Structure formats: structure tokens, C-alpha cells
Amino acid sequence: MFLRRFIELIQNSQEQQLEKAKAKLQLHMWPIAGAKLTQEEVIRLEDSLKTNPKDLRARTLVVGYLQSNRNEDNNQRCLQHQLWIIEHEPRSELVNSVCGINDILCPDAYKTATQLWSEHLKKNPKDPDILKNAASYFFLSDESLAEELLTRGKALRPKDPDWSDKLARLHRSGKLKDAARALKELEESYKLQRGRPAELSSLEDLPLYAFEAGEFALAKKYANKLLAWAKEAKDGADKSQYLHRAFTALGLLELQNKNTSTAKEYLLKSAAVTGSPVLNSFGPNFLLAKELFNLNEKEIVLEYLKLCSKFWYRADKTNVEKWTTQIMSGEFPEEFSTCC
Secondary structure, eight states: OHHHHHHHHHHHHHHHHHHHHHHHHHHHHHHHHHTTOOHHHHHHHHHHHHHOTTOHHHHHHHHHHHHHSOOHHHHHHHHHHHHHHHHHOTTOTHHHHHOOOOTTTOHHHHHHHHHHHHHHHHHOTTOHHHHHHHHHHTTTTOHHHHHHHHHHHHHHSTTOHHHHHHHHHHTTSGGGOOHHHHHHHHHHHHHHHTTSTTHHHHHTTHHHHHHHTTOHHHHHHHHHHHHHHHHHSOTTHHHHHHHHHHHHHHHHHHHHTTOHHHHHHHHHHHHOSOOOHHHHHTOOOOHHHHHHHHTTOHHHHHHHHHHHTTTOTTOOHHHHHHHHHHHHTTOOOGGGGGOO
């Protein structure tokens, strides 16, 4: 009786987590839907906000449209909506997806947003949602402040894996780069996510985080675990993503052992996928390709690029020809450094 009840509780908990994940995904689809609106539809939505300013869905749809149709007037309107959301809805999940303001391109709006966040933090120093959103806002422009806010939030809500996940990404690069700390935080996030829909989002990054920290045995363990998940997954975006990450890490590990031929095989395997939203837009990972390029293995890098061109939208004929010329002349394309 107890065991059956325990299983029911676990199933109910998983269903609740899945429903929350679906609701969160739907929320983040609003700006994408907004990008598809017509100018007339956006004008009507903005008119409706004059009488119902708290309609966050309408405001987010407008922001999505304005961000996808850039000009001076749209940029200013977009900033006004973003500042409204920061001022009136600082706890919303949407803040992270639609309210990023560039401190260099929009210094005045950024200054205003910074003041708003400072006021929110002063009034709500122990509000985890405000701490998390403020940390995300300052993630690129003020890494030290972001770290402080994330650490405070983690102490307030220690079982939330997002704190460690964000700290891991904060310490992976930039001024606070610390590969060992990044790995520690991501492992902690992964353990807290076990059994949750987002569990694999941490697992797919762990092989490379472990490799970067010099923990090669651990990197192999996580890569093989990810590979096992990939083999069980249905064909599609997730499977492609897992295979790409796992084979990339395994190839890097083979290079560590001076097994260049095996590393080359893994490079091609990592590109023999159908693509995913991340791979299609941000592009494939070029860490292994760059290491092989540094060993003068230009032909295998070009073969890898040819395979990636089947799913990566930026790898059109013009770019591939340009990158091929650069590679053959001994120059590794700078664009590859921004890929996932």
C-alpha cells in the first residue's frame, strides 16, 4: 500500500513538473508568435494596452514584433515596452527572454533599467524571482553583480537547479572564468534536475564542461551516458543534439590520447545528424574541428563543414566557399568561435 502510494506521488510530481515545463515553454513562445504579426495587428495590440496595460501577453507579442522589425522608431517603442515590463513585472519569466537591453547600443535605456532593478532589489532583497531575473539582466554587463545575486538566490532556494546552472555558465567564460567551479555548479544542477524534464539540458553540457576542467575520466563518463540516452531517444532534434555533443567530447578525449584517426571519425559522426533548433541556428560545435585544424587536418574539417551545411542555415554556398578558402589558406574562420 505504501509503495503504491509512493509511486503515485512520484508520478503526480512528474506530471506537475511536465505541466509547468509546458506552461513555461508556451510563455516563451509569445515573442516568437509576435514576430509573425502584421503591422496593423501590432497597432491594435498597442491601442489595447492603453486601456489594459497589464496584458502581458499583448505586450510581449508587440515586443516580439518590434525586435524582429528593427528601425529607429521600432527600437524606441520596444525599449518603452521592455522598461514597462521590468518596472511592473520584475518577477515574470518573460523578463529574461524579452527584456535584454544592450548597455553599449542603448546606454540611456540601460541606465534606466539598472535603476529599476536597483529599486526592486532594495525593496525585495530576499525575493528569489527578482534576484534571478536581475542576475540574468546583468549576466553580460556586470558579471560580479550577477554572481552575487545568484549566490544570494541559491541560499534562499537551494533546491532550485537554475541557480547552479546559471552560475556554471557564468564561470565558463568571461572575467569570472573558472572551469573547475563551472563544472562543480553544473554537476550540482544536474543532480537537482534528476527526474525532471530539464535533466538532459545539463547532461548534454557536462562532457565538455568536464573536459575543459581537465577531468577527462569524468568527461568520458558523461559523454558515454549522453550517448546512451541518444541511442534510446526517438529520431529528432533531441537525438541530434545529444549525439553531436557526445561525439564532440569523445573526439576531444581521443586527441588527448594522441588518437588522431579516431578523433577524426568522431568529428564526422558528430555532424552526421539531422539537426536541431540549436544546431540549425547557432551552429555546430567547432572545438574538435579547431583542434584538428591546428594539427593541419584541413580536409577533415572541410568534410565536417560540408556535413554541417545540411542543417546549419548559415552554411550556405557563399559562406562555405568563403570558409573553405580561409581554411585552405591556414586561417580558421572567426565565425566558428561563436557557435555552440
